Amino acid sequence: MVFKPPQGVSDQPFDAQFLDGPVWRLEDPRAAVEAVATARPIGIQLIHGRFDGSVDLSGLGFRRIETLVTYEGPLDPTAEMPAHVRPGAANDADACREIAAAAFTHDRWHADPKIPDRAAVAIKGAWVENDVRGRADRVLIATDPEEPRRVQGFLLVLERRGVAVIDLIAVAPRAQGHGGGKRLMQALSAECGGRCALGRAGTQETNLTAIRFYERSGWRLADRKVTWHWTPPD
Numbered sequence: 001m002v003f004k005p006p007q008g009v010s011d012q013p014f015d016a017q018f019l020d021g022p023v024w025r026l027e028d029p030r031a032a033v034e035a036v037a038t039a040r041p042i043g044i045q046l047i048h049g050r051f052d053g054s055v056d057l058s059g060l061g062f063r064r065i066e067t068l069v070t071y072e073g074p075l076d077p078t079a080e081m082p083a084h085v086r087p088g089a090a091n092d093a094d095a096c097r098e099i100a101a102a103a104f105t106h107d108r109w110h111a112d113p114k115i116p117d118r119a120a121v122a123i124k125g126a127w128v129e130n131d132v133r134g135r136a137d138r139v140l141i142a143t144d145p146e147e148p149r150r151v152q153g154f155l156l157v158l159e160r161r162g163v164a165v166i167d168l169i170a171v172a173p174r175a176q177g178h179g180g181g182k183r184l185m186q187a188l189s190a191e192c193g194g195r196c197a198l199g200r201a202g203t204q205e206t207n208l209t210a211i212r213f214y215e216r217s218g219w220r221l222a223d224r225k226v227t228w229h230w231t232p233p234d
Contacts, residue, residue, distance in 0.1 A: 088139030
């Protein structure tokens with residue numbers, strides 16, 4: 001039986017694949033009371049929402065998981081595509097999934113102790129694969145300068161109304177500190193700067209490495225949101 005979520009709540013079938021049951025997204029915090037009351041008897045495994053810091057859902061059994069910070073910066077339309085970065089293809093999906101499994105540890109899935117690590121890894125891996133196989137508007141691959149066939153990192157971009165949104169970016173741990181991330185950011189301008197004046201990316205407030213990376217790229221803090229999760233009582 002399919003249960004329609006209340007108004008202000010949306011079903012999340014992608015997430016549900018990995019969490020052994022239905023998942024809802026709370027779009028409007030005013031719907032939280034009804035969402036929780038409806039979710040309990042029908043086996044909803046997770047309700048998640050992301051709101052301004054003024055919203056407090058702790059009294060309804062939600063747990064504060066993370067603070068997502070959004071950075072923005074201008075793109076350079078005159079930038080040239082750097083060496084050792086190329087457009088992605090569907091056959092890059094496996095290599096990108098492998099990098100994702102090693103590189104993504106700060107996201108909200110990993111930060112929630114109620115979500116098994118295996119599920120967190122599977123969610124990010126499937127997300128990356130979907131982007132590489134066509135969901136993303138632009139896929140950029142950083143390759144090893146010594147072994148061009150080896151993928152060192154990826155940048156997955158969604159173009160939204162003149163903004164190049166970094167959906168996901170990662171460099172393999174073994175390759176970090178050697179300029180791969182910087183090359184991908186230059187590639188973002190080279191690939192999208194003619195259509196998009198602005199770049200945007202989100203990361204966790206605890207991910208100081210990513211924050212320093214965006215700030216070194218000349219990007220600045222534009223927004224801050226708190227992520228809340230509700231899971232059924234044990």
